[in-house]
Amino acid sequence: MTGLASQAPARAGARRKRPEREPRLLSAFKASPATYAVLLVVSAVFFVPFILMVSISLSSDLTSSQNAFTVIPTEFEWRNFTEVFTATGLPVGRFVLNSVLIATLSAVGQVLSSSLVGYAFARLRAPGKGVMFMIVLATMMIPAQITMIPQFLLFKELGWVNTYLPLIVPNFFTNAFNVFLVRQFVSRISGELDEAAQMDGLGYFGVYRRIILPMMWPILTAIAIFTLTHAWGDFMGPLIYLNSEESMPLALGLQYMTGTSNEMQLPPWNLVMVGSIILTLPMIAIYYLGQKYLYEMNLQGGSAGVK
């Protein structure tokens, strides 16, 4: 994920190079016709699944049931984009709503908790802090599969199965990676401002709330985007915890849509593809809007991870 946003350095690099470029282009940077040919072919190949997605989503029920799609669209059944909400026998509108709910609340939880915890690790002094931070770093290495089963049993005991709670609540207790990102970010903010604010009688929470939090928003935006995309696309979590149609998010609902009740019947692939498009578009939009903040996170976390 950290790779999301390296566009900004690329652009900055290009700008920096312009004056130097004038005398002579180095052979390493010369683009030959073969370069263009390869890039064109690769881009086209990478784009084929997208075209296929659109093509199938616009095909009629008959074409869909016969599996007679073509990569280039020949039919344009735009009504599929409304039918997906009514004709599948599944509450697809509800799926979307559930996804929005789970993703948004998860992001809110991560932003609130990681900002507070990251601030404490960056600014406050206390005995035992170094050890605690070591533990934060160490927990990044534990794969989720280790804790998956006991967590499931815990949430089952709490009666949380088939509610959104197991997917949302852990986000309010932050995670190691986000704590690390916020801590790195806050460490780079000059301490003069909060010292001055403390002189004026602002408490530790006041400094966090009034001084640091307003300055943290680039990294918090990045964390929000990261959490949103993760929660939106998550499949395994909902698969473990949610089994009623009414509570499923779209990622799980789509898979549910392909499992038809009748063995003889084919899944409505045209509508499944409409669903896939609905699942994909918000991610592209969020990435597009948040590029520069993701770059920020890349700088804070990605480069730190590399070194």
Add this chain to the structure above:
Amino acid sequence: MSKTIDEAPGAVRDARRAGRRRTMSSRSRKEAFYFWLFISPWLIGFVGFLLGPMIASIYISLTEWDSFTPPEWVGLDNYAKALTEDPVFWKALGNTFYYAAISVPLGLAIGVWLANLLNKRVRGRKLFRTFIYLPTLVPLVATAMVFKMVLAPSGPLNEALSWIGIDGPNWLLDPTWVKPALIVLSAWGAGGATVLLLSAMNGIPRELYEAAEIDGAGAWRQFWSVTFPQITPVIFFNLIMGLIGSFQIFSQVYILTAGGPDNASQMVVPLLFREAFSFYHFGYASAVAWLLFVVIMAFTLIAFRTSRSWVFYEQEVK
């Protein structure tokens, strides 16, 4: 990273100094109180959702438990069963190795290749980069849905193969081709590495290329002697992340093949999932989770060990 490690002993030293003075000033006691108060969300989460479950997981892995009847202590039997009795475990582990061993280097090779092309003065570079990066934004479930169609017997992949006279297989139902099919799917996401590698290539000083050109190095030589050493840290980062990610492959397998045909595409995490949530073999599934953890740690360590001989750092990391 270096900063964080420097500070940790500092904090310990502070603590020791405070201890020597026996009393903390009321101000620093208040500060410490707020520190623990503010990190309490993480601390509660750590104990409740990580440390507690980890300890529980070790215990569960030593029992036979379906969560309805009381757990029965079986010692290391679950581990022994996975390693000696269960042929599916070895098959799943082998498949996972196969998948990781091909998909990770392939993804990196495509990533480096494309980044090197995009690093040239290409017109429309931004557009090419967008096309190559776009697939990584598609949620895995949607990717799986589309690839079910791409890989269909008469899908676009087999159609393209037929142009060059190859009769494509039924990818998802053929035991020999189902793993390559999953690798094809993973290669679609190679753009993530490309973008990161491209930004690393942008940071390479031009003087190095000027010097190489004066010395008469050709394009191939310039790539291997200048570009490649300079991007090894990013390649290394992507290698580690890719390895960890590919060992944990789940959704693609679950949606596209369900491990079939005949376990030919069964992987460790889908196996673990099935054991836990379909058969309620929580003890056995927990043992599989720990074995997976050991495998991931081992490969990460090996990667770190060998990195000293091939990852190039401009200056020594402090």
